[in-house]
Amino acid sequence: MPEVRKQPVKRxxxxxxxxxxxxxxxxxxxxxxxxxxxxxxxxxANALLDVRKNILEVAGLMEPGADVNALFAAIxxxxxxxxxxxxxDDVDPETxxxxxxxxDPELSIEVPAELDVARVGRRAKRARIYLVREDGEVTxxxxxxxxxxxxxxxxxxxxxxxxxNTVADIxxxxxxxxxxxxxxxxxxxxxxRWPGKRVYDEEGALRxxxxxxxxxxxxxxxxxxxxxxxxxxLTGNGVTNLIRYWLGDHGYGPFLRNIRGExx
Amino acid sequence: xxxxxAKRALLDPIVDDNPVTLHVLGICxxxxxxxxxxxxxxxxxxxxxxxxxxxxxxxxxxxxLPGSIRIIVQMTIIASLVIVVDESLKAFAYETSRxxxxxxxxxxxxxxxLGRTESFGSKNPIGxxxxxGLGNGLGYSVILxxxxxxxxxxxxxxxxxxxxxxxxxxGGWYIPNGMMLxxxxxxxxxxxxxxxxxxWKAEQVEEQEYRIHEVHRTEAH
Numbered sequence: 166m167p168e169v170r171k172q173p174v175k176r177x178x179x180x181x182x183x184x185x186x187x188x189x190x191x192x193x194x195x196x197x198x199x200x201x202x203x204x205x206x207x208x209x210a211n212a213l214l215d216v217r218k219n220i221l222e223v224a225g226l227m228e229p230g231a232d233v234n235a236l237f238a239a240i241x242x243x244x245x246x247x248x249x250x251x252x253x254d255d256v257d258p259e260t261x262x263x264x265x266x267x268x269d270p271e272l273s274i275e276v277p278a279e280l281d282v283a284r285v286g287r288r289a290k291r292a293r294i295y296l297v298r299e300d301g302e303v304t305x306x307x308x309x310x311x312x313x314x315x316x317x318x319x320x321x322x323x324x325x326x327x328x329x330n331t332v333a334d335i336x337x338x339x340x341x342x343x344x345x346x347x348x349x350x351x352x353x354x355x356x357x358r359w360p361g362k363r364v365y366d367e368e369g370a371l372r373x374x375x376x377x378x379x380x381x382x383x384x385x386x387x388x389x390x391x392x393x394x395x396x397x398x399l400t401g402n403g404v405t406n407l408i409r410y411w412l413g414d415h416g417y418g419p420f421l422r423n424i425r426g427e428x429x
Numbered sequence: 430x431x432x433x434x435a436k437r438a439l440l441d442p443i444v445d446d447n448p449v450t451l452h453v454l455g456i457c458x459x460x461x462x463x464x465x466x467x468x469x470x471x472x473x474x475x476x477x478x479x480x481x482x483x484x485x486x487x488x489x490x491x492x493x494l495p496g497s498i499r500i501i502v503q504m505t506i507i508a509s510l511v512i513v514v515d516e517s518l519k520a521f522a523y524e525t526s527r528x529x530x531x532x533x534x535x536x537x538x539x540x541x542x543l544g545r546t547e548s549f550g551s552k553n554p555i556g557x558x559x560x561x562g563l564g565n566g567l568g569y570s571v572i573l574x575x576x577x578x579x580x581x582x583x584x585x586x587x588x589x590x591x592x593x594x595x596x597x598x599x600g601g602w603y604i605p606n607g608m609m610l611x612x613x614x615x616x617x618x619x620x621x622x623x624x625x626x627x628x629w630k631a632e633q634v635e636e637q638e639y640r641i642h643e644v645h646r647t648e649a650h
Contacts, residue, residue: 181493181495189490189502189506193505193509196513200513200517201512204516211520
């Protein structure tokens with residue numbers, strides 16, 4: 166800042182105004198920029214920790230107050246080729262970056278418009294899934310899912326029982342749906358409606374959906390229907406769409422068929 | 430109250446010149462974040478830091494600041510400080526920062542901050558301006574903490590997440606008042622606080638701008 170003297174340059178002159186504006190902008194922008202750069206690693210670590218916490222939550226392993234990273238060591242990450250549904254071992258699941266893979270034209274494909282009910286756009290050819298084991302036996306299969314709701318893309322994890330057909334749990338960890346209405350997807354009461362629901366029927370057709378209204382007990386499809394929330398139909402439809410896409414043939418369908426041991 | 434200007438700048442805004450109860454400023458965030466105590470505490474710290482630093486910074490350049498661009502310069506300073514505070518919260522208090530969502534960012538538009546930089550910081554020395562910002566931040570905090578305590582205690586039966594009044598649902602005796610968690614209840618609580626303060630300090634009661642005049646039958650022709 167220029168030294169303030171008693172008589173010289175008038176405070177209101179144009180050069181003086183530009184000079185003050187320039188210096189204020191310079192100081193403020195460097196302040197904001199350095200804060201963003203210095204704090205970035207901590208924020209990234211927090212976001213990673215949050216995702217891990219959600220994976221543990223859907224794995225049924227989360228304990229309040231526990232060390233997330235220590236608990237997370239018990240979860241096995243695997244990379245799956247979505248087209249064949251087979252595990253691939255030429256990449257380290259730890260360093261596999263699904264976000265970067267989705268952006269890389271080599272590693273991702275365009276989702277055909279007629280299949281893209283969840284408005285995914287592109288998807289990576291490979292996906293990182295998580296397995297929970299107990300005494301060596303797989304007890305839960307955790308699949309990352311995402312899709313468009315009413316305003317925003319919902320990101321979550323769907324946990325299936327080892328049969329590859331029964332829902333164990335579901336969590337959504339990032340979305341920007343209407344607060345107080347569309348955010349029912351993160352509420353415990355709604356989450357509790359999922360466990361035990363089935364994904365595919367006897368013929369292998371994908372049936373799981375969020376149902377408008379209340380699924381009654383005598384409804385033959387009640388095993389496949391999760392009650393929606395009135396007033397939030399479009400967010401509920403978004404969840405149905407992302408299930409339709411990700412558990413369908415273009416998503417984890419082939420992988421889950423392998424798990425169920427069916428011929429494709 | 431002592432007459433020392435520093436002490437007055439710091440302590441007056443807490444009760445006698447409170448930004449929320451006397452000037453009725455900063456109500457939007459007071460309604461939004463006060464459903465529980467913990468996010469309210471973070472909000473108080475964030476606003477107090479921004480208000481004191483913005484007031485001191487504006488005061489530091491008050492002699493070179495041309496009048497024609499003074500408001501936009503003040504907004505730039507406030508906005509920069511708010512971004513720094515918001516980024517720090519995301520780095521050091523991730524969970525709470527998600528709960529506060531846009532409301533930390535909205536400190537930029539909080540009338541208390543711009544009100545103090547424009548009416549106090551741009552006319553007074555740096556140290557005094559800092560204390561004035563701090564005092565106003567504390568005045569806001571006192572009200573926010575009072576409102577949040579009422580709402581969390583009556584709405585959930587907890588304080589800072591610890592159970593104080595055991596809920597019926599968990600085998601206790603307290604039936605939580607769900608309305609306390611909705612924004613209108615903050616209006617009621619703030620209204621009751623303003624009423625209480627103005628009963629205690631009658632000089633804060635505003636003069637009525639308009640009074641219904643009682644007319645005698647005989648005058649009305």
